[in-house]
Amino acid sequence: MNHLTDVADAQEYEALLQFLYMAPVGLVQLAADGTILMLNPLSAQLLLPLCPDGALTNLFDALAPVAPDLRLLCQDFAPPHGQICDATRLYLRADAAGNGPQVLSLNMLKLDPARLMAVLSDITQQDLRERQLRKTDAWLNAIMTNITDYALVGLDSRGCIDTWNDSIGRVTGFSAAAVKGQPYALFYPDGATTPAQQLERLRDADQNGWTLDEGWRRRADGSQFWGSSLISPLPGRIGEGGVEEAAYCMIIRDISDKRDISENLRQATYCDHLTGLANRRAFFEAAELELARRQQSRRPLALLMVDADHFKRINDAHGHPAGDAVLRQLAATMLRICREVDVVARIGGEEFALLLPGVDHDAALAVAERLRAEVAQPPAAEQQAIPYTVSIGVAAMDDSVAGIDALIKQADQALYAAKRHGRNQVVGWRDMERP
């Protein structure tokens, strides 16, 4: 019987040794005075930097340089057993090359009045990450409290503002109560962006890691500044019902200065000098961008080609400068009728193109008709000396249209039909008679 008990004890002891050997933490069993009774290989490895001569007989002595109070702490621990300390950090001296463990976590347990157990783990990397995070936090805090031209905005998965900080107040003048829960379009002038575009930008940020746009931004008092808005996704977080929700960080920057410098260059590259509208190049770049967006969202897109009627006669009758004034006035009328998101461009002498995102063929016909009517019979405030009319061709993007050139061709055909049928009218490519 005794023999059997001995065998069981031996097996249990063997299992304990196995466990000590395999344990992913350093385990040291010691007497109440610190004498080491048993330790596993990992603890020997972790404690090595503290015992350059390799002598490891007393844990309190070994840890004295980094935990001078440990001996006292253990001696003063009155209960017969229990936890003496939990996750105490021990900062070891790293060797010159910075190799080996540099930060240990120590848990000290009292097993009984005569025996203690130390549990050691190498938390060098964790400590490093925590210090980096604290540093980043300090940087961010410094940035957020000192910058005057950046607003840092937290957005939820729908693009609504869910955090407010001082920088938002400083840059935009909005209070927390005014912004929380509002779509981020709050910072854009009325009509400068649509809900569909806002969602598209979030998807863009999801796919590409970030998305950036420049344009007019709005302050709480209604004044505007030229700003850039960068949106980038934040790591997922758990929302209601345990569902992972997307969230975004938006950085609005007041770049009025930068705009002043680059505006001349931009004007020269993208603006039509006579009317101030987008030029041909700007139109094609914007159109390609809109087509790429449409590929993702399948939202409608319409094009109006607008041409002044018998414009040569105006030039001939009133002179070239008067003709120029008519073109400028036509540009102003188009801008008045269009939304901020529309692209209004002069793509030829007296030929203009209007790209209307989110607008289908029927709605585009209505916009075109309104423009035609306002040119033919301007409101009293817009009356001008030389009466004139325009013809307009309308086309809308669908899956049968190969690209922007094909769309322009359709709108052009509709425009020529309008000219053929007597001018001062609107023709939609979808409705026109084709051979």
Ligand SMILES: Nc1nc2c(ncn2[C@@H]2O[C@H](COP(=O)(O)OP(=O)(O)OP(=O)(O)O)[C@@H](O)[C@H]2O)c(=O)[nH]1
């Ligand atoms: N004043 C002015 N005229 C321009 C400008 N660019 C082109 N034109 C004139 O626009 C006129 C266009 O004439 P046409 O292409 O024959 O067309 P139209 O007289 O408008 O006749 P329809 O388009 O058939 O109704 C020409 O006389 C050009 O000189 C410009 O920047 N300023």
